[in-house]
């Protein structure tokens with residue numbers, strides 16, 4: 290009887306582990322697209338998509354660098 294209980298516990302443990310792995314994969318797949326969309330902006334001068342951290346914001350528009358921001362004002 291002891292061996293049968295051990296077997297049942299092993300099956301339950303494996304099921305819990307498989308469910309946890311599936312949940313982790315699901316979470317990772319859901320996070321990937323949202324971070325890409327929010328972190329990139331389109332340059333108003335050359336239409337290049339660049340990260341928001343390195344982009345320049347001026348006059349209601351995004352630019353990939355300061356040079357393109359100055360060139361668009363001329």
Ligand SMILES: [Zn+2]
Nearest residue numbers: 332335353357
């Ligand atoms: Zn640009």
